[in-house]
Amino acid sequence: MGHDMIDTILIVNAATGETVERERTAEEQAQREADIAAAVAAEEEYAAALAAEMQAKKDAIEHAKSLGFTDEMINVMYPNLT
Amino acid sequence: MSTLKTANLQHPSAASPAIVLDADGNATVAGMGLVHINTTTITSATAVSLDSVFTSSYRNYLIVYDLVASTTANPTLRLRLSGTDNTASEYDQQYILSSSSTVVAGASNAQTSWGIAAVGDRLYTTATIDIFRPNLAAPTLLQASSGQSNINGGSSGNRTTTGSHRASTSFDGFTVAFSTATGSLSVYGYSNGA
Numbered sequence: 001m002g003h004d005m006i007d008t009i010l011i012v013n014a015a016t017g018e019t020v021e022r023e024r025t026a027e028e029q030a031q032r033e034a035d036i037a038a039a040v041a042a043e044e045e046y047a048a049a050l051a052a053e054m055q056a057k058k059d060a061i062e063h064a065k066s067l068g069f070t071d072e073m074i075n076v077m078y079p080n081l082t
Numbered sequence: 083m084s085t086l087k088t089a090n091l092q093h094p095s096a097a098s099p100a101i102v103l104d105a106d107g108n109a110t111v112a113g114m115g116l117v118h119i120n121t122t123t124i125t126s127a128t129a130v131s132l133d134s135v136f137t138s139s140y141r142n143y144l145i146v147y148d149l150v151a152s153t154t155a156n157p158t159l160r161l162r163l164s165g166t167d168n169t170a171s172e173y174d175q176q177y178i179l180s181s182s183s184t185v186v187a188g189a190s191n192a193q194t195s196w197g198i199a200a201v202g203d204r205l206y207t208t209a210t211i212d213i214f215r216p217n218l219a220a221p222t223l224l225q226a227s228s229g230q231s232n233i234n235g236g237s238s239g240n241r242t243t244t245g246s247h248r249a250s251t252s253f254d255g256f257t258v259a260f261s262t263a264t265g266s267l268s269v270y271g272y273s274n275g276a
Contacts, residue, residue, distance in 0.1 A: 009257075010127035011165075014120040014269070015134035021127055031169055032129070032259060035158055035195060042190075042197065046179055049186050080183065 007032060057081055116144065121268040129259040130267055133165055136216040136254050140271030145211040147258065149265035157207060158195040161222055161247055162255035169194050172248040181239035196245045198228050206231040217254065222247040
């Protein structure tokens with residue numbers, strides 16, 4: 001991902017109350033960047049699914065209109081489509 | 083108004099105090115269902131690791147956080163033992179994402195963490211996460227509900243996650259990682275009243 005800034009980790013020991021905030025190690029930073037990449041991939045997968053659903057709705061509306069149905073009629077028959 | 087200063091309140095015939103006050107004034111009440119363990123304020127870090135929160139005192143735990151992120155938070159959660167994250171590909175999850183009128187279900191197994199985030203680029207992220215039996219030498223289970231809101235008029239989103247960790251490992255902590263954010267994270271134990 002090419003992040004220039006090193007992120008920090010806040011580490012809290014609940015038993016002792018000790019709190020440490022430090023920079024991530026190189027290994028931890030690499031893991032974090034892999035996590036972000038995975039999250040971005042999941043977001044892209046979700047966005048693709050959303051776009052596909054929106055396109056399917058658009059196609060369905062256009063097809064219904066080609067058969068002579070109006071927006072009002074489509075909305076009555078399929079209220080979740082528009 | 084007078085003030086009674088004490089650390090313990092105990093009935094003479096009871097074996098242990100009914101109420102224990104710590105130095106910060108927090109009260110632990112015996113028999114209460116939810117016992118506060120820790121609250122951490124997040125000001126600049128992009129991950130919070132909590133050690134020594136999962137013990138033999140409680141079987142199940144509740145994690146609650148609210149974050150205000152500068153960009154997509156994408157929170158993930160890892161289990162932790164003796165100060166080290168478990169990054170093995172042993173996290174399985176089934177989830178439902180929703181935003182606007184769209185709902186997407188999915189599963190992702192053998193991951194290196196559980197995804198907790200909802201969807202999209204939202205500023206406000208909240209979550210309630212139940213962690214089941216993390217301190218037992220048995221697979222740890224998770225049930226999480228996360229919401230993300232955008233006060234700028236954009237749509238909100240939410241995610242429900244059911245997760246499991248394959249290893250029969252006794253964990254004592256966890257790490258929640260996210261993008262830069264401020265907020266608060268609390269951990270509670272479910273007490274059986276013992």
